[in-house]
Amino acid sequence: MQGQPLPGDAHDPPPILETRGLVKEFRGFIAVNGVDLTVRRGHIHALIGPNGAGKTTCFNLLTKFLEPTRGTIRFKGEDITRAAPQAVARRGMVRSFQISSVFPHLSVRDNVRVALQRELGTSFHFWKSGRTLDSLDARAMELLESVGLEKFATMVAVELPYGRKRALELATTLALDPELMLLDEPTQGMGHEDVDRVMELIKQVSANRTILMVEHNMKVVAGICDRITVLARGAVLAEGDYATVSANPAVIEAYMGAESEDLFGEEPTQATSTRVPATEVVS
Template sequence: MSQYILEARGLIKQFGGHLAVGGVDLRIERGHIHALIGPNGAGKTTVFNLLTKFLQPTAGTITYRGNDITRARAAEVARMGIVRSFQISAIFPHLTVLDNLRLALQRKLGTALHFWRNERSLDVLNERAEELIAAVGLTDYTHAVAADLSYGRRRALEIATTLSLEPELLLLDEPMAGLGREDIGTVSNLIATVGERYTVLMVEHNLSVVAALSNRITVMARGKVLAEGAYAEVSKDPEVRAAYMGAAHD
């Protein structure tokens, strides 16, 4: 078995005459937290969407666990174990934390669209739901309405619903977006804990978080990879420094 769970080779994405991603090679090692960073407009989100099949590449290949998924659909790769979060919270704000998890877990029972069933039919999901709630530190908020949670706890709930799909590879899109300092610490600790069990790829702008969490970092600019390696190594790269310094003028 390869040490790399996901590999992209020569990944290209064009939108009309605009080259958004120009030949990106990316390898995600099993058991690592890998960060994809770069200034605005670098192509990070496009790569993220290509890897999770929300976009199809113009050229290049993507393999997951050694299988070619280049032309697979988003739902197919999710079933294979590639699960992503989004910058915009994907929880149900008017449901409780427990009900959010029970709804997410219904997929495994094949009852996700059986809205007419008695609520008691979902009680079989309670034990696993409570395990996931505890895993993200929300036990005290099990019966709280999601809309009443802080931003950090909402993000924790979203990660819990993502974990309900039992992914092998978890992709986090800007997990710190919109969070205050205290919530950033909470979610950072959660991602570190999640990274002990799952492989994680995250797009993140907060470089302090990236430095603290990541085993490996890929830096992009203008649709291409500028540098890759450990944070201490990459942060000293002259091209990386120039890209970030120039970002304020883009």
């Protein structure tokens, strides 16, 4: 029944985000086709699938950057299907993007202070002195320390290596105190060292919150995710833990031509762990 949670194990935590029959059509092309998704509190939940499977479109629907053609989205038990993006963010669902979205010419600390401005109720008071943000310094440094950037606080963000920029994005996302974080390809373009660092950061920041992530790197998915939903051609193909989905013949077939053996092997290859060549390596 629409709006009712799907049955789960009696020991499962309650859902924080649910979709039922979610559909998105673009002039006759169905990008998302009847997706039922249940993300449970406290989980790290991955959304995976071959290129073109509808993962990012799904993210855009959940965070209201797109309006669904049909279906419902419920967050913390409330119907947000027609809510505005800013209303969804204020309720505690915040996302990151595939492309780095920091303010490049602000310092690392100032990037976090900008995100923290909501606490002061001065987000749009651009004419006020920067000293009005000084009260946020302690919290900004706490957040930077949580992602290993406290030593880079005064550095201009554009000078950060790529992996550190992604860590800064995590810090600015945490500054909004989200209950649910949506991470879009958090390790895209990274080498092994960066991937390992960001995996650890995601595990750290998942304490007391829920994470839904789109991710191609199966080392990351296998290493930190509690549950995985596989999309193919816009529809849910399989769901379960890593062992379950990686052994599913339909999932393996969907990845054929996309290094399926590498993707679901016990030891992902270099090509799997770095699907986009890294241009910068963290020292």
